[in-house]
Amino acid sequence: MTGLTTGGVRLAGVLGLALAAMLPLRPAAAQDAVIVLSSAEAGVPNYDPIRGAILNTGAALIYDRLVEQDADQSFHPHLATSWESTSDGMAWTFKLRQGVKFTDGEPFNAQTIVWWIPKYKGTENEFMIDAIDHVEAVDDYTVRFVMKRPEPNLIYNLASTFMSIPSPKAFDAAGDSYGVTEAVGTGPYKLESFTVGQETVLVRNDDYAWGSDLSENQGPPHIGRLTLREIPDQSTAFLELKTGGVDMLLDLPTDYLSQLKSEPDIDFRTQPGFGTTYMPINTQAEPFTDIRVRQATALAIDQAAILKTVYNGIGTEAHQFLIASLPESKVDPKVEIRYDAAKANQILDEAGWVRGDDGIRVKDGKPLSVKLWTRAETEYKRIAEIVQAQLKAIGMDAAITVFDTSTIRDQYKKGEHQLVIATYGWNNADILDWCFSGKRLFYPNVAMWNDPKSEELNEVAMHQSRTGAEREANFRKYHEYLLSQFVFAPIYEPAQNVAFNKARLQVPGVIRGPQLSQQTIVDLKVAE
Template identity: 30%
Template sequence: MTKTLAILPVILTGLLLLAGCGGTAAGSGGATGAPKRGGTLVLGENGQEPTCLDPHGNSSSDGPVTTVPVSDSLVWFDADGTIKPWLADSWQVSDDGLTYTFKLRQGVKFHDGAAWNAEALKVNFEHMKDPATKSPLAAAYIAPYKDAKVIDEHTLEVRLSSPYSPFLDILAQGYLGMISPKQIKESPQSICEHPIGSGPFVLDKWTKGQSVTYHRNPDYNWGPASAKHTGPAYLERLEIRFLTEDATRYNALAAGEADAIDFTPPQNVSDVKANPDLGFLTAIRPGHPMAFWLNTSRAPFDDVKVRRALLAAVDRDSIIKGISFGEYQVAQGFVTSSTPGYAKGLAGTIAHDPAAADKLLDEAGWTARDKDGIRLKDGRRLTAYFPIAANFPAQRMQIAVQTQAAARKIGLDIQLQTPPEQELSDRSIKGDYDLTSGLWATNTADVLWIQYSSKNITTDERRGQNVARLSDGKLDDLLEKARRSTGQAERTELYNQAQARLLELVPAIPFYDDPRPVAYQKKVRDLSFTPAYPSPYFYDTWLDE
């Protein structure tokens, strides 16, 4: 995940929109023979290397792809959005939504021999919430977790402080994968470097800046409910290489040095699709689209008319088509189209209308202009500051420059700044910016609470993710009710209303629904995504060679 001002690295999950080239909808396929065992699969990653391989201490978009081979999840989030058993055989939820009773799968062992049981699950929950874990995601996702009680060896009763409808959904994410209770208790300092899970692969070595390698767990026999087979994984070994440069990653695939590459560069997708020796798999990452957030707590974006003006001035369709070679889908609102609870009926609401933008700024009192064409009010220029990191992704920089140009046409001066990293961090915490960028991927529309609840504005006591610093009572009420709702239809309606409210408030300029395009050699069979967070999943994968 890319770090920019006030933004944690991106995360992912949700209902998937899949497209195969020479493969099945669920992954690469087309083989007529039985799966073969053995071989090493090499995956080229995009260089967003995690700083920690502890799934609970991770927030990189490469996080799940490096940790899911090692750690299993409590439940499985299926492609149709249903929750299915995995390390939990079954569960019951109390009528008030405050108590979850999990019956756990028996016979599961961690790589160090520790048993999977109710105590192991409790220890994992406590590790996620422990401040010492420094969890950027898992702790936030299970914030309503209060405590747990071991009923018997394979039954755990979990109590929440308030009803939390996404609880089961987020427990399916790789960021909340289970690790050995023995390692948590006896050697917590070793988890970042070498996590011990119960998954289909055992971690061998992490060579920072280069790769992570794994070997098959020969005792594995507890795959998720949707798996195509039982028993150990087919692959003997797995290697994930960090290949930062787009050209390097694609050339490694073309030369056969990599069997598959993640985040296929958009400029190469058409070549991949045209190559009979390559296959293609993609999914739109659910959650919040890539956006430029507007700081609503200070001028000029404390005025909703100014925010609406900028949104109307930017030709998002043209920008996204250009920077993605036509591969990216323009965002239609504040959650992606693959997110459960997406308000499909609101698609097309955002219009490119420079004339309307000019009118809105006139109404806001910015009627005069200086010699450079920048609008003035009470002797002040209409200026907004956009501090960005020195390693700002090239595509986002193109979007920033084109947004800057569109804003200038309506008399708004967006100044792009590249302060030192420490200054950038300090300004992020203080709210000393007018624009910032990023995305947040997760498999529920509760991403709206994460990004826009007034409870998530950063304070001296707490680092929040509401970087737009939006505070709206009506929106807060809708999002709190949705979190507490125990009925799917009611929850969907509340999230739809929240999305409509955000289109009125315009706390951000949403640009595109972020895809995860994977290209692979045709010998790679049954490569798929984990639906709870679209990242490559290798349990069913095999090599036809």
């Protein structure tokens, strides 16, 4: 999971011209490229897929996975060449690719998998392997997962970046520091350097010869050196793309798309959404311990106005938590959260919140004044400003505070937040567990939601679903309950926009995978 993100201020035209003059032009090199990571991937503290709570695209390039996922959510072989399960779902057998080596020279084989799966125990990511009782090595290149219970989501989990496979030798030798100065996988790139919050430099794995069938290029990447940069301000990132400082942006704000028409060297690719923008409500902070105040707050958010004003109508309104392509998003329309200012005002009236002369409501001598947190990227700060106005219309005074990416996560741990403009990137219903489980309070459960019935529904959905259809039904029920409790306000489901300098990069017309990652990056070429 890529974590929660929030947003910043666009630079004015004159300031933009001044910045352009200050930005250095990057010398062109035949086999290098610079990619700016999406805001959702900013602030990753390490490249440890087993213990990490957030990872970025670099992890998908350093490591491989047993299985890869395509944009249509189909699954394809990678380090596992095939798999099958028993009819009762209590055992899975995987055939492993032969001839694969980690970049430290260690072999990849069945013993790697026997070592790897138990390492997740006791970590935040243990839920991904919790259904596995143990792993048996049938032979050097065949493993059997013996299950505690059926897990219809197993193949999805195995395709996750969080189930990337590190070198056992390197991982054990580095201990808790693994992923900071050393990260060793079988992937198409090797880690050369990593500066937290700034950049990651990767170099080609020249021995790579086992790309998945989602990539046209099965061998080493065409680009020899790849720099993944973090640029917090989206205006600065776009300016660097225009002036040649970077070659690609993985997260182009929708409101920049119109400007591409006047830039002859810039092109873009658009994919369906990979998450939603929403506003978690701290259910343990007054006045939001009262479900009526949470409901009024959620109903005050005008999704259509935000879609039009911030995103120029590109993307879709969100009225629940999951992306529209997931069957678990097809909830009962009665529980969808939709803008209704009149009802919001009525609810606050009935709850005893009386409007003062200044329009702000008061109850028991206390004004309805709250904190609204956001991050310093353009679109999210604009959303915060619109939400602030929408809340004021129902008599709530929201004071905006802006944090950078890494700081806001630290601030969550203090539990002082009330409302937050946030986003996630994930294409599976288990994001509900990640964001609302009582086991994950503060972060990523920024809503601080800890409710017995919710925990029971979560447990059934996560651990008691025997088939895919059962899992969908259980998660839909869990999803509907969360919506009924107004623990967040849904806002927006974005499209994914990737922009690149076509004078520098050749990008396939179709991006394979749920987002631009290893499947397509190995096919990128430096333009001739």
